Amino acid sequence: MKLQLEQAELADAARWIARHIPHKAAEPTTLAVLLTAHEDGLTVAYSDTEITASVTVDAHVVTPGRHSIGGRMFSDILSALPPVAIDLTGDDNGVDLTAGTNDFHLEPLDARSYPSLPSMPPLSGSVPGDLFATAVASVASAYNDTVEAVPSLGGIRIMPIEGDRLQFLATDRYRVPIRTIPWMSSGEAVPALLPGRALADIAKTAGGAHEVQLSLTSGLAGIQTGERTSVSRLMDITSFPAADRLFPKEFVATLTCDTEELVEAVKRIRLLLEGAQAIELCATPDQLTVQAMRNVKATGKARIACQLEGADTFDIAFDPQFLLDALQPVEGPVAIDMNTPIKPVVVCPTDGEGDYRCLLMPIRDPEKAAG
Structure with missing residues (x-):
């Protein structure tokens, strides 16, 4: 194998392939990539029992060939090189990489034992x-x-x-x-x-x-x-x-507010939490208070404007990260549809298009349940 190609394209391809490679494996081939030089360029590929990935980049191929080397090291080396032309040569002793004044030699793995690469199934x-x-x-x-x-x-x-x-x-x-x-x-x-x-x-x-x-x-x-x-x-x-099928079809109350304001309020109050403590939302018809639920070491409240329909007040608690994850895809105002403080809620945009929604389980407050 002998070819020349640009550092940026090859580094980008190797990084993408490296995303698929596990950090540890019992078999060396599970950590390796397959380099195949052909008339259309260079194909960098990875395959294991679960997934196969390949990407082809433009290259001036002098001699075609097929070689297997450690994938993560190959990616790390390419990312550290300057943006110059790269010469790749491969033989039974391994793969040599030259980029300006930089030379690397990568030991070979047995390309013949590399898992076969399935082709793309019929397009859906x-x-x-x-x-x-x-x-x-x-x-x-x-x-x-x-x-x-x-x-x-x-x-x-x-x-x-x-x-x-x-x-x-x-x-x-x-x-x-x-x-x-x-x-x-x-x-x-x-x-x-x-x-x-x-x-x-x-x-x-x-x-x-x-x-x-x-x-x-x-x-x-x-x-x-x-x-x-x-x-x-x-x-x-x-x-x-x-x-x-778990999404409720009816709700007794709906809380609406600005998504970004709620996200920032949750992030501020989360600073008070330790371990698995929860964030509590306490809503009235025009104000939402975000606070730490049952925190004895520190207290704090963040208040934002809201609209609450269907109830005079509504208190409900969530895992703060779960709530933030549910809010992240929402653009514009958010609606939280609720039934009781212990039943699932639905988080969704208020525009009614229905492209995104998230069912979220609240956290039960033992003291309120006992009361």
Whole structure:
């Protein structure tokens, strides 16, 4: 293998691939990338049992070839190099990288034993890149891949609805954010549960793409943005909670206020909290007081304007980070629809478009419950 290419393009490609690589693994190939030089340029690829990612960059290829090397080190070296042309050469002894006055040699791994790279499944449809990135970011805070008993909670569900809409949903059983975006359907699409961590990393770089092409098939999911392709095995969707059915259809009270003012108030009062202490919202028809619930070491209140309909007063408490995560995707004023202080609430924009909503479990106040 012998080729020349630009540092910026290769460093960007290697960084994106490195997002998919675990920090530790028993098998060396699980930490390696595959470099393939061909007539169209250089393809940098990663593959394990769950996900495959590849990106092709322009290169002047003198001699084609295929070599496997440590992926994270390769990415770190490229990111530290100056913006100059890079010469890559590879043989049985490894890969040599030269950039100006900098020379590196990377030991080889057996490219012949590298896992095969599945091709992109048949296309299901496409969405604008910015909407895809926003949808994933809106729900990604709620996946939880640390619950061994329910591994499906570590996934994000993507499901076509109503023909021209695509729904993104995640849950950790305490909150259920849902984001719905328009999409252009062009083939078969099935509800798919994708690994949340991998999908969130992929979406971080998709916002700048004009279009994201999606494949949602019965065995694999594919995501393609330009020359970047990710193919993921689907998680078992049959054990994923039917969380969208938990949303209440009726409410007794609705609190509306400015989202940014509420976010800032919660952040200020959160400074008083320790451990798992909660934020309490105490609403009257025209004022919302944010305070720390049952905090004996420090007290404080932040007041903002609000509207409360359906009740004269309403007190309810939340995990502060969960509340902030639920508010983050909301643009403009926010509505919090409520029934009782111990039943789920729904956080959503007040514009009524319904593109985003989040079911959020409140925290029960033992003293009020006892009273």
